[in-house]
Amino acid sequence: MPPDYSEELRLGAAGGRRIAGLDEAGRGPLAGPVFAAAVCLRLDALPSDLRDGLDDSKKLTAEKRERIAELLPRYAETAVARAEVEEIDRINILQASLLAMRRAAEALGSPPDVALIDGNKAPALACRCETLVGGDGRSFSIAAASILAKVARDAEMLRLALEHPGYGWERNKGYGTAEHLAGLQRLGPCLHHRRSFAPIRLLLVGETAATPCI
Template structure:
């Protein structure tokens, strides 16, 4: 049975796209050290991402942009990113395992697994690929908008990010449907 693991990164941040990955691992090329991407150091995630790309039978990324998040809400945008990741796979899976408690509408057989990013190798691999890509995007955005500190907090609503939002206002990469951004815009 061909199993794909799917996970997303970026549901909670106030800025940037939500990025999902779908991964089908090769049972003949196990990858040691797979885990929930949040439990790994940035360096270890980078190392594992290279190995996942090299050894996986198939992998793909999907995303939903800030405008889509604001139009359809973060949950639906997350599902859209997941569907896009699945559509990009070169091999069609028999079963898709999703991290979380809900699955997007799909023609695939799906299983939601709470905490799957720490317990299912395919989901862990997807978690790592998605996080490495999204983190790199936020570091690049930090160069464009240095006053916000994206390289440090990756768009999450930290005290420093909220303070920068109040001081400098929202950028085009901020999610206007999220309350802290909406409130900042209303106050200005």
């Protein structure tokens, strides 16, 4: 079943409460920041074709995601934020994802009354938080956030691919594909690789072990 607005209505959106959907993109890749988005929808303001297009970002084509991401800020309050590779390596990817979500929520024009969050962990926010496992496929607000976060992160990885060719980021977006792993073996990690992730950490350990002592 596609997402709908039932969770938002349960939390009081029909009574004027501001419900923000939060989701992240980029927990699994070996390189690049993790992004998050926050979206406060007004369902009555959304054109039907835009509303009907909302779904888990992974189920949509890149073209559909980009079209929705372009239109959505006209009809909803949105914010996108990120946590950097250095933060991922310092506090771990889960905490960095929650940090990016908190930054996105705090970047909204005014604070939400309730945050509806994809997954089973909530960031530290001043408002009430409710988690929803599989929320990007159940809630319009979270689905919208998942699309914005995914589009923003993909655009950043395309930009980084131009600066650091050879890893195939324009295609794999930093995930550990065969092409990316081959690039790592050939070129070694760059500053945008997550050194706390096992494939990068083990590669660096191997490089250190192979360096002769002088």
